[in-house]
Structures are given as C-alpha cells and as structure tokens.
Amino acid sequence: MINFQYARAVSVSEAVRLMAGTPGAKFIAGGTNLVDLMKMDVERPTALIDVSRLPLDTVEETPGGGLHIGALVRNSDLAYHPLVERRYPVLSSALLAGASQQLRNMASIGGNLLQRTRCAYFYDVATPCNKREAGSGCSALGGLNRMNAILGTSDNCIAVHPSDMCVALAALEAKVHVTGTRGERVIAFADFHRLPEAEPQRDNNLAADELVTGIELPQRGFETHYSYLKIRDRSSYAFALVSVAVCLELGGGRIREARLALGGVAHKPWRDAGAEAALSGQSANEATFMRAAALVLSKAKGFGHNTFKIDLARRAVVRALSQAAGGTPQSQSNKKIA
Amino acid sequence: MAPYIGTATSRVDGLAKVTGTAKYAAEYNAPGLAHASMVGATIAKGRITRIDTTAALRVDGVITVLTHENRPPLADNDQAYNDDVAPEGTPFRPLYDGRIIFNGQPIALVVANTLEAARFAASLVRADYLTEPHVTDIHTKRDRGLAVKDPITPLDALFAPPKQRGAPGPALDGADVRHDGEYYVPIEHHNPMEPFASTAVVESDGRLTIYDKTQGVQNVQRYLCSVLGLKQDDVRVISTFVGGAFGVGLRPQFQAVLAALAARALGRSVRVVLTRQQMYVLGYRPAMIQRIVVGANANGTLNAITHDAVTVTSQHENYYRQETGWSGLLYSCANAKYAHRLAKLDLPTACDMRGPSAATGVYALECAMDELAAALKIDPVELRLRCYSDRDQHDNRPYSSKALRECYHQGAEAFGWHTRNPEPRAMRDGSELVGWGMASGVWDAFQAAITVRIRLSANGHAEVACATSDIGTGTATVMTQVAADMLGLPLDSVSVLLGDSTLPASPVEGGSWIAASVSNGIAATADAIRKELLRLAALMPDSSLSGTEADDVGLVDGMLVSRRDNARAVSIADAMRHSAVDQIEREITTNPIEDAARAHNTHSAVFAEVKVDEQLGVIRVTRVVSAIAAGRIVNTKTATSQILGGVVWGIGMALHEETAIDHRFGRVMNANFAEYHVPVHADVHNIKVIFVDEADDSNPLGIKGVGEIGIVGVAAAIANAVHHATGKRVRDLPITLDKLLGKPS
Known part of the structure; x- marks a missing residue:
C-alpha cells in the first residue's frame, strides 16, 4: 500500500x-x-x-424558505428525505438515477460534487491524459470517446463530469457553501465546476484549502413540473450517455419559466440561457421543445464515437420537457421511459 | 425411495457457499504465506530493453521481484507448454524472456510479506521497451486472414470448416429468394465473479500444492510439471470450488505458473490473485466478422447456405472452433459451403467462452434465417419447420434424438407467438414499439472418457471421487444424486470428492460434457459395486439372492433387491458384515459408447420480446421463453439455473457486451465492471425455461448436458425482436441505442 x-x-x-x-x-x-x-x-x-465525522450531516430549512444540506449527508438519505421528495423531487430523482444503492449509502453530497470523470484514459495510468498529467495529451480525442463530451470541450480535454445529482442542482440553481483558511464563501452552482479549457486538471473553482460544507437550495423546487431523464447503455449502474434535468413553471398553457440542465455532455452540468429563454413565454408543446433542444445542441461537436450524443441529447431534451410539462416525470424505479 | 435423478435437488454445497465456508483458490492459507502482485506490460508488441526493480525492492516488506532476468528455470520448448486443450501454435511462456506479445502481459511478479506492500511495489516497477508496430483490430486484417484448412492436430481437425456439399453457387443463382448479410460480434470477456488466483503451498517435504482456479486440475498439474521440470508426484493441484469460469479456466493460466515459480524460488508459500483488470488479458471470445448467404425456394425450403467467417486469434496460436459448420448442420439444405480465416492480432490467444463458436455462428445464421423469413413472408417459426431436418446434414446420419420440433411448439405456445403481427413496427405499448423474435439453438452432446472411484462402507456411506471440477454448474450435486440413485442411498449418505489432481482421471470440465460423462461413470462404477455386493450376498447362508444375475438386482434403500421379486432382498450391511468386508472400492474408467452412426446434439428454441422506446432507442428485453431439448435433465433446478444464466448472458451479448480496445495502444480500456457492461437486475425481466421430453439412448442415463445450449440463439432472438419492433436490422453487436437512432424523429 x-x-x-x-x-x-x-x-x-x-x-x-x-x-x-x-x-x-x-x-x-x-x-x-x-x-x-x-x-x-x-x-x-x-x-x-x-x-x-464533522457535524455537517443535517438537512435544515433556511429562513429564506430554502434548504441547507450538510456536505456529509449521504446521497441515499437526501434522496429519501421527506422535504426533498416533496419540494425538490427533481433532486431526489437525479440522486436515485446515480450509482447503486450501496454507493449512494456511502457517498456524501459534498463528495458527489467532487467526483472525477470516468474517462477511460483518466483511469489508466499507462495512457496519456491531460487531466491526470498536465501536458501529456488527450487520448480520448482520437480514441474511444463514446462517453465523452460534446459541449464546452477544448483541444486539451473532452472529459465529462459524471454526476447525476449535480445536473439537478444546476437546474435548481443551488449554491455551494465552502470554507477555507480565508473564511467562508458561497459559490453559485454555475460557477462551481469548470470547463476544461487549458487546465483540464482542474475540475472546479475550489481553492486548494477549501472544504465544501453544504449545499443551499433556493425556495423554488418546481415540484409540479419536473423530470430527470437519464439515458444510458443499460438500465441501471451505468453513467449517463445523456441526462436532462428539467424544471418548469407553467401558467395558462404557457411556460412561465424553464430550467434545463444536461449531464453526460460536458465537463460540467450544462445550462443554456438562450434555450431557456426560448422556452419562456411559449406554449408547452413539441415544437417549442424542439426549438429549445436545437438551440442547446447548436454548438455541439462530436468526436466520432460520441457524435450520436448530439442527436440523442436533442431527443432527450424534448422528451424530458414533455415529461415535465405533462406532469409525468421519469420514474427511477420503472425503467420504461415515461 | 423416489429417485433423485430428474428432481429439483438443491445444491449439496449451497449452504457452504452462501455461508462462506466453501474455500476458493485465494482463500487458502499456509504458514509464512507471501503475497504476490503481477506487473503487466504497457505496450502491445516489442521487447523490454531494461526493467528496473530497485524502487520496488526498497519497499518495506518486499521479498523479491521476479522478472525474465532472474526467474528460476522454465522449460525451453513449446511442447512443455502445451496443455490438453491448447490450439496449434506456440503457447505463451510467462516471464520467459523480454519479448512482449500482448498488452498487459506479465513482466514481473512482486512478492512481499503483505498484499499491500506487493501491490504498491508493483506500481514502482519500471520497464523500458523497444516497441514494434502492432495490430489489434480485426477489421484491418479481415482480408488478410490465415485460412483454416488442414489442421495438424486431431483436436483442431474437429473444428475445421466442414467440406463443401453440393454446388452452392448454382443453387444460390437458382434460388427464388436470396439473403446476403454480414454480421459482427466484438471481443467479449468472461468476467467470472471469482478472480483468477493461485495459492502455491510448499509442503514440509518440499512438494507443491497449488490451490488454483481452474476447470481442469489434472490439466494444470501436468502443465506445471512440464513447465517447471518437476516430477508428477511433486505437484498437486486442488480446485474444490470455482466461482465461475465459463471457458477461461480450461487452459492453465499464467497466475498458476507465477505462483509456483515464486514458491519454488523462495521455498515459501505464495499467493497470486489477479485484479479484475488483469483478467482481461487471460483470453476472450474472439471477435467475428461473418457473411452468410442463404438461398430459398418460394415455398420456404433452403437450397443453399454459404458461411464465411473471420475470427480473432493471437500471433502465436491459432484458436478456432466450429464457427461456420453450425450453419450447414441445422437445417435441411442440399448445398453448403464454408470458409474460415483467422485474423492474427497482437493480443492474447482467444479461448472458449460459453457456447464457443455456436453463440456467435448461430447468432448470424439465425438472424439470416429471420431476414429470409421476412423476404419470403413466412412466419419465422414456420420457416424453420419447413427446413427441419431429422438428419445431420454434414454426414447424412440420424440424430440419437432431436426434439427441436417440440421446442418450437412448446416455446411458441408458452410465449403466445400465434398472436404476433408479422409486420415490423406494428405492435405497440404506449411510447414503446414491441417486437417479438425467435431463434433456434444447437450444441453438441459430447461425452468423454472418465474414471470414477466409489468406496461403499458397511455403515451405508458412499464416497464418490473424480478429478472433475465443479465450476459452479452443480456437478457435485448431480454426482451425489446419481450415486444415491445407483447405490440406493439417501443423498446425505453420499459424499463427493472432486477438483483434486490426485483423484481418478477426468477431462477438463467444459463443452457441456461432464454431466453425461461423470454420471455414466458413476453408474458404471456403481454397477461394479452392486456386482460385488451380490457376490457377497450369495455367500450368505440361505441367501435369497443366490443364483441371481447381477442385472436382475437393484440397490434400494440399503438393500440388494431382486428386480423380479422384491421379497428377495438382502441388506447391504449384512452382506458386507458376513464376509467381514468394511468397504468395497471400485475404480472404473468409462468410455463413451461408440456411436458414430448417429449425431449427438442438444437444441433449443428461444423466443424474445423487446420493447423499444421509439424516440430514444432504449431497449428492454421484457420476456424470454427458452425451450430446451437436452435429453434427460438430471437436476431440474441447477439445469434451469444454467439456462437462466445463458439467457441473461445472451441479453448481455445482444445489448451490452463489448471489450473496448484502443487500437493505438492495443490496450483494453474498459477492463472493469463499471465500464464493461453485463446485464444488471433491472435489465432482466421474465424468463421462462422449458425442458421438453427427449429420450436418448446414447448413454445409459440418457444425459446430454446443458452448460452451453442456454446462450445459443438468445442474441439472435433479441436482434430479430429488435427488428420486428423497429424495422431496423442491426447486424453488429451489441445493439446499443445509438444504432437505432435514425434521422431525428
């Protein structure tokens, strides 16, 4: 050892x-x-x-009507927490879509944020990988990249962030509470993870001495119109080819607000403000969904094995939006796509 | 007493297995046991120019690092590395020299006082290489394969493509309907749950006992003796329990050599356990590119089949099985032609993996038959019935038994096939397209010579011994059942010894031949025991059995009983005690009955239902019915488990399994259970297994074996169901959802 x-x-x-x-x-x-x-x-x-064993394992309501989730709350405990199930069902669903029950029982919420890519080259020290060893090269670019990114890639890295939970947190616009030697700070979820750019070895914007202490959920949970749809190569215990978290607020047959986040496609949970804006104020129908999906994927780029993900992601966005709008969210126990 | 044969007897070792008292190869201990960790090459081809073990040797607790430079002597000729099931060629020699012939090849073994020290030190071994260009992609060599023509060894001759019959060219030209398709199966790995491991124990007299994970203890024993230059008595190999092997344990694997080598070098017991990643260089199901052309008359009879295959093997050994021959065997067809070429790649040698050659070859044949049925507008089951053959098409001989017709009928009935709408995309369940597909399966009913020893004690206990393995299939249970019936004893009066090279001779356990071979071996040996008992009974004063012929008595409930008059009976215990015999021992070698005039096969009909999300291509296999004709089923419980396992594996073959090699590195990149996908529970739904009645007299007990047949045909049935659901033919496995995404919907 x-x-x-x-x-x-x-x-x-x-x-x-x-x-x-x-x-x-x-x-x-x-x-x-x-x-x-x-x-x-x-x-x-x-x-x-x-x-x-730090005392960071509680889920508490915040004065602002949101929730504060301690970084050490177990993934399974959070997934089945009554407040999360009732008020933030998209988060519960995303948690249950990930890993296996045994892993969820062990894994902490803070750790989930910090899990590293599953890119095969990152894991095999016999092959070059810029994320593991800066400057050694990216083997996935010309190699086996079925699981790799199609959005926000760089010439240095096409790895994806593997978390399901984070995709829902991105859609919910959670905040990450961290503490370092220079004190506490709060990071907006969209600013927590990074794109690979020239420094793929850095997954996120935490300083070297900073510890994630908790996640704060805002008051809005989108408990009526939501879905977490994960498309993968087998029914369970597989990382996402593409996943989509959707949160909608509907009124008068129109979309008042839309949140859309994708997993399995980028180095971080992928939000697209333009696509969300394109949904806002529109009728909740397939044409609207397809327009938004096209916008999300408009800048996508495939690398061979993973090029199908562009089409798949488009379809998955449309389907997840339909599920959310229809009030028929994807079940994580019945594997039939709703 | 009701017979045990034919019942759902629970595993005799089930309690030991689920409570953890059953010991596997890596679980044996010995005083001073050292732990070893293997180091694998990181290039696919070339040679080691320098290997640096100094950092590893500095790690606290490290005893030695064995490499090709400092290892003890190893045999220097190919013959010594041969084994019972080696294909023709030059077998791999672990740690022999600095030559690298596949990525991951063992280049060093770090031996330490603890596993942790060994593993850490292994990460510090550095090798410099002179690399040579390598090729690991079957596609780049598909047109430059080595033709399988005239094999040298008798074993290989069994697997050469059959001779052409008739004139397939003109027959195809004259066919009303012709289908020509190319199918692909990638490299797959066995992935048994139990890791490959060997614990080499140095006994007090210096001899070696190797606890090994293997499907053939005597094969490993002979191999180690010849490789290490040891006398037969110096090595004993034990493999009492095996946590799955599926063919990758048929040949001796390199961890056994490494453990024995280290134990010899140190005079100390050594354990080697391969990691999951390292098991991806042991052997694999060869990738296969195959083209099938079938020609038929409008009425649905076949007039020609041609089958061309390219399969993967290593540069150093020519592994192949009967990949193409199944096509010409299964259906009535006057004209057939086969060609098989080997793509020799810089990989380890391919090896047998459950249903070797049939799982892949029949997959293509049965997809082709489905495509033909669609072209002919004939129901797929009906087409197979029109092409049905009661004779082995290769040699024009009858089958010893073939209840495939009943498989079609009973399987279709149980599945509800008659309500199928033949049009693709015609059946729906909400957002899912529903597809029903079917396929036939075929495998051999082999039998091999085997030796069984039985010791019957006067207290009514019998010990049955044979060096066969139980690779998890239930062999020990079947042996107990058969011995109990043959000796007229309750199950718990029979104990079984197996998996020990010092026991009476057995071939490797594989090919589905052990159940028939060992059961008939037990029956023959029990016969000899019975004859001896009758002789002893006749010695008793006023014996009611005096003058009775051996064939006229049976053993029932501890009694020797006349079959003509059950009032004439003598207690076994009394007969033995009268002659002061404490124990009767017989050891008999049973050879298969010569029966070349008939063909011996098992068959199946597999029906599958898939539901495919129309928009996203997500496939679920919601139902499978597998109807099996495999002679007498000795244990309906363990046999059902064999078929269930085969079906689940077939689901994996159809939808999930693929070893991903980065051909730039010649290296497997998904060598773990997270990334190499097999079905998880959520992928497995309803599976129904039917055993149709099939009386067979090829051997006294009418047993055929069920280890392989369960997987054959499953991938084709699923692929055909996917086509029926979606209208898309995916001819390369696995059928992942991206292959179903057409134009955006």
Whole structure:
C-alpha cells in the first residue's frame, strides 16, 4: 500500500487548517471515488484528512424558505428525505438515477460534487491524459470517446463530469457553501465546476484549502413540473450517455419559466440561457421543445464515437420537457421511459 | 425411495457457499504465506530493453521481484507448454524472456510479506521497451486472414470448416429468394465473479500444492510439471470450488505458473490473485466478422447456405472452433459451403467462452434465417419447420434424438407467438414499439472418457471421487444424486470428492460434457459395486439372492433387491458384515459408447420480446421463453439455473457486451465492471425455461448436458425482436441505442 498520513478532523476549521498545512493532502468522506482512484494509482495523496465525522450531516430549512444540506449527508438519505421528495423531487430523482444503492449509502453530497470523470484514459495510468498529467495529451480525442463530451470541450480535454445529482442542482440553481483558511464563501452552482479549457486538471473553482460544507437550495423546487431523464447503455449502474434535468413553471398553457440542465455532455452540468429563454413565454408543446433542444445542441461537436450524443441529447431534451410539462416525470424505479 | 435423478435437488454445497465456508483458490492459507502482485506490460508488441526493480525492492516488506532476468528455470520448448486443450501454435511462456506479445502481459511478479506492500511495489516497477508496430483490430486484417484448412492436430481437425456439399453457387443463382448479410460480434470477456488466483503451498517435504482456479486440475498439474521440470508426484493441484469460469479456466493460466515459480524460488508459500483488470488479458471470445448467404425456394425450403467467417486469434496460436459448420448442420439444405480465416492480432490467444463458436455462428445464421423469413413472408417459426431436418446434414446420419420440433411448439405456445403481427413496427405499448423474435439453438452432446472411484462402507456411506471440477454448474450435486440413485442411498449418505489432481482421471470440465460423462461413470462404477455386493450376498447362508444375475438386482434403500421379486432382498450391511468386508472400492474408467452412426446434439428454441422506446432507442428485453431439448435433465433446478444464466448472458451479448480496445495502444480500456457492461437486475425481466421430453439412448442415463445450449440463439432472438419492433436490422453487436437512432424523429 502507498503510505499516506491520516488525520481525522474534529471541526471544519481544523480540517481546513490541516489541508492548508499539508501539501498533496485530500479530504475524504465516503471515499467511493477517491479510494478507487488511489487503487488505480491515479491519485496518490500524501495525507487523507477524514472529514466524515464533522457535524455537517443535517438537512435544515433556511429562513429564506430554502434548504441547507450538510456536505456529509449521504446521497441515499437526501434522496429519501421527506422535504426533498416533496419540494425538490427533481433532486431526489437525479440522486436515485446515480450509482447503486450501496454507493449512494456511502457517498456524501459534498463528495458527489467532487467526483472525477470516468474517462477511460483518466483511469489508466499507462495512457496519456491531460487531466491526470498536465501536458501529456488527450487520448480520448482520437480514441474511444463514446462517453465523452460534446459541449464546452477544448483541444486539451473532452472529459465529462459524471454526476447525476449535480445536473439537478444546476437546474435548481443551488449554491455551494465552502470554507477555507480565508473564511467562508458561497459559490453559485454555475460557477462551481469548470470547463476544461487549458487546465483540464482542474475540475472546479475550489481553492486548494477549501472544504465544501453544504449545499443551499433556493425556495423554488418546481415540484409540479419536473423530470430527470437519464439515458444510458443499460438500465441501471451505468453513467449517463445523456441526462436532462428539467424544471418548469407553467401558467395558462404557457411556460412561465424553464430550467434545463444536461449531464453526460460536458465537463460540467450544462445550462443554456438562450434555450431557456426560448422556452419562456411559449406554449408547452413539441415544437417549442424542439426549438429549445436545437438551440442547446447548436454548438455541439462530436468526436466520432460520441457524435450520436448530439442527436440523442436533442431527443432527450424534448422528451424530458414533455415529461415535465405533462406532469409525468421519469420514474427511477420503472425503467420504461415515461 | 423416489429417485433423485430428474428432481429439483438443491445444491449439496449451497449452504457452504452462501455461508462462506466453501474455500476458493485465494482463500487458502499456509504458514509464512507471501503475497504476490503481477506487473503487466504497457505496450502491445516489442521487447523490454531494461526493467528496473530497485524502487520496488526498497519497499518495506518486499521479498523479491521476479522478472525474465532472474526467474528460476522454465522449460525451453513449446511442447512443455502445451496443455490438453491448447490450439496449434506456440503457447505463451510467462516471464520467459523480454519479448512482449500482448498488452498487459506479465513482466514481473512482486512478492512481499503483505498484499499491500506487493501491490504498491508493483506500481514502482519500471520497464523500458523497444516497441514494434502492432495490430489489434480485426477489421484491418479481415482480408488478410490465415485460412483454416488442414489442421495438424486431431483436436483442431474437429473444428475445421466442414467440406463443401453440393454446388452452392448454382443453387444460390437458382434460388427464388436470396439473403446476403454480414454480421459482427466484438471481443467479449468472461468476467467470472471469482478472480483468477493461485495459492502455491510448499509442503514440509518440499512438494507443491497449488490451490488454483481452474476447470481442469489434472490439466494444470501436468502443465506445471512440464513447465517447471518437476516430477508428477511433486505437484498437486486442488480446485474444490470455482466461482465461475465459463471457458477461461480450461487452459492453465499464467497466475498458476507465477505462483509456483515464486514458491519454488523462495521455498515459501505464495499467493497470486489477479485484479479484475488483469483478467482481461487471460483470453476472450474472439471477435467475428461473418457473411452468410442463404438461398430459398418460394415455398420456404433452403437450397443453399454459404458461411464465411473471420475470427480473432493471437500471433502465436491459432484458436478456432466450429464457427461456420453450425450453419450447414441445422437445417435441411442440399448445398453448403464454408470458409474460415483467422485474423492474427497482437493480443492474447482467444479461448472458449460459453457456447464457443455456436453463440456467435448461430447468432448470424439465425438472424439470416429471420431476414429470409421476412423476404419470403413466412412466419419465422414456420420457416424453420419447413427446413427441419431429422438428419445431420454434414454426414447424412440420424440424430440419437432431436426434439427441436417440440421446442418450437412448446416455446411458441408458452410465449403466445400465434398472436404476433408479422409486420415490423406494428405492435405497440404506449411510447414503446414491441417486437417479438425467435431463434433456434444447437450444441453438441459430447461425452468423454472418465474414471470414477466409489468406496461403499458397511455403515451405508458412499464416497464418490473424480478429478472433475465443479465450476459452479452443480456437478457435485448431480454426482451425489446419481450415486444415491445407483447405490440406493439417501443423498446425505453420499459424499463427493472432486477438483483434486490426485483423484481418478477426468477431462477438463467444459463443452457441456461432464454431466453425461461423470454420471455414466458413476453408474458404471456403481454397477461394479452392486456386482460385488451380490457376490457377497450369495455367500450368505440361505441367501435369497443366490443364483441371481447381477442385472436382475437393484440397490434400494440399503438393500440388494431382486428386480423380479422384491421379497428377495438382502441388506447391504449384512452382506458386507458376513464376509467381514468394511468397504468395497471400485475404480472404473468409462468410455463413451461408440456411436458414430448417429449425431449427438442438444437444441433449443428461444423466443424474445423487446420493447423499444421509439424516440430514444432504449431497449428492454421484457420476456424470454427458452425451450430446451437436452435429453434427460438430471437436476431440474441447477439445469434451469444454467439456462437462466445463458439467457441473461445472451441479453448481455445482444445489448451490452463489448471489450473496448484502443487500437493505438492495443490496450483494453474498459477492463472493469463499471465500464464493461453485463446485464444488471433491472435489465432482466421474465424468463421462462422449458425442458421438453427427449429420450436418448446414447448413454445409459440418457444425459446430454446443458452448460452451453442456454446462450445459443438468445442474441439472435433479441436482434430479430429488435427488428420486428423497429424495422431496423442491426447486424453488429451489441445493439446499443445509438444504432437505432435514425434521422431525428
């Protein structure tokens, strides 16, 4: 085994202090991704700072009518939390679309935000990968890229962020609470993850010493018209080829507000303001949905194996919008597409 | 006492397996056991110019690092590396020299006091290579394959394409309807749950006991002796339980050599467990490009079939099976022609994987038959009935039994096939298109010579021993049932010993031949026990069985009983005690009955329902009915499980399985259970298994075997159902949803 230091933090401030003083350290909570990466030699932390027992495991209503979710709440606990099921069903649905029950039981909410790409080249240290080793090259560009990105790619990286939960959080416009040695700050969800650009090794905008402490959900949960539709290569325990989170507010047969986020297509959950604007004020019908879908994918670019995702994503957007508008959200237990 | 044969007897080792007391190869311990971790090559072809183990050796707890430079002696001739089921060629030699012939090839073995130290140190071994250009893509070599013509060895001769019959060219020209299609199956891997592992224990007298994951302990034992230059008595191989193997454990695998080599080098027991990733270089189902041309008369009779195949093998060995011959065997057809070429790639050698050659070859044939049925506007079941043959088409001989017609009838009935609308895209369930497809399946009913020893004790306990393996199929249970019936004992009075190279001789367990072979071996050995019991019974004063012929007595409930008059009976215990015999032991080799005048096969008819989301192409296999004709079913429970497993695997073959190789690196990129997809529970819905009655007298118990037949035809039935649902023919597996997305809807 690769030797590393281990320290269990008893407070957020201690965790952050330990991190700032230990170059090469990693926080560990559920460990469902980090331990795999360590086994595969992709991550070799000098120290693990165990944050799993910090008091960040509660779900509380905020004065503003939203919810504050502690970073250590388990994925399964959040998925089945009565307030989440009732008020933010798209989040519950997205959580249940991810991983397996066993993984959801272990995985923390904060960790879910920070899980790393499943790009095959990132995982295999015998192949070049800019995300794993800056400057070594991107093997996915000319290689096996069925699972890779079609939006927001760069010449350096076409990896996708694998989370389902984050796609729903993007649509809900959650906020990420973080604490570092310089204090606390709140990051809008859209600003949390990054596109690869010239630094694909950086997945997000956290500073090196910052710890995710919680997620804040705004008051609006879109509990009537929503859907999380995940399209994958088998019925469960598979990462998304394409996933779509939709939140709609309807009135008088028209769309008052639309939120649309895509997973499996980019280095971060993908929002498209233009497409959402194109939905707003329009009749909730197929023509409207197709226009919006075309807008979302208008700048998409395929790399061979994954080119079909452009068409698939378009169809999935239309379907998810139809599900949401019709009040027939996708079930995560019945695998038939609603 | 009711017989056990034919019942749903639960596994005799089920409790041990589910409670964890059943020990597998990696679970044996020994004093001072060292742990080893393998290092794999990161290039596909070339040679090692320098291998640096200094950093690995510095790791606390590391004992040694074996490489081609410092390993103990290994045999230097190909013959020594041959094994019972090796194809022709030059077998791979682990750690032999610096030559790299496939990516992931073992280049070093780190041995340490702990697994953790071994694994860490393995990550520090550095190799420099001189690389050579490699080819790992079947498509780049499809037109440059090596033709399979006149194999050298008898084993390979079995698998060469059959000779042409009739004149297929003119027959095709004269056909009313002709279908010509190319089908593709990618490389697939076996992925047994249990990792490949060997624990090499150095006994106090210096001999080696190897606890190995294998389908043939004696094959491994002979192989290790010849590779390591050891005497037969110096190596014992044990494999009591096997957590699935599916063909990848038929040949001795390199972890056994590595463990034995390290144990010899150190004089210390060593365990090697391969990681899941490392198991992707052991062997695979060869990718197959195949073209089938069928010609038919308007009335639905076949007049010609041609089948051309290209399959993958390594540069160093020519692996192939009867990939094309199934096409000309199954249906009545006067003209047939076959060609088979090998794409020799810089990969490990392909190997047997469940239903080898039939799973792939029959997939293409049965898709082609479906396409022909559509062209002829004849129902797919009806077409197969019109082409039905009661004779083996290759050799024009009758079958020992063939109840395929009953499979079609009973399967169709159970499925509700008669309500099928023949038009594609005509059946719907809301947003889903519904498709019904079917296919036939065929496999061999092999039998092999096998030796069984039975020891019957006067206390009424019997021990049955044979070196066969139980690879999870239920062999130990079947052996117990058969012995109990043949000896007239309750199940719990029979114990079975298997998976030990010191036991009486058995071939490797594979090809579905063990159930028939070992059962008839037990029956023959039990016969000899019965004769001896009758001899002892006749020695008793006033024996009611004196003068009775052996064939006229049976063993029932601990008694030797006249079959003509069951009042004439003698207690087995009394007969043995009278002659002061504590134990009767017989060891008998049973050879298959010579029966070349007849063909011996199992058959199936598979019916599948799929529901396909019209907009998104998401496919669900909602129902499968598999009707099987496989002679007498010894254990309806374990046999049903075999077929269920085959069907689930068929779903994976149709929709999910594909080993993804990056041909630039010649390297498998999805070598794990997250990315190499097999069906999960949510992909498996209703599966019904039917065993049709099929009496067969090829062997005394009428057994044929069911290990392979369950997968054959399933992928075709699903592919045909997908076509029926969507109107799209996808001829390359797996049928992923992108292949169904046409123009945006």
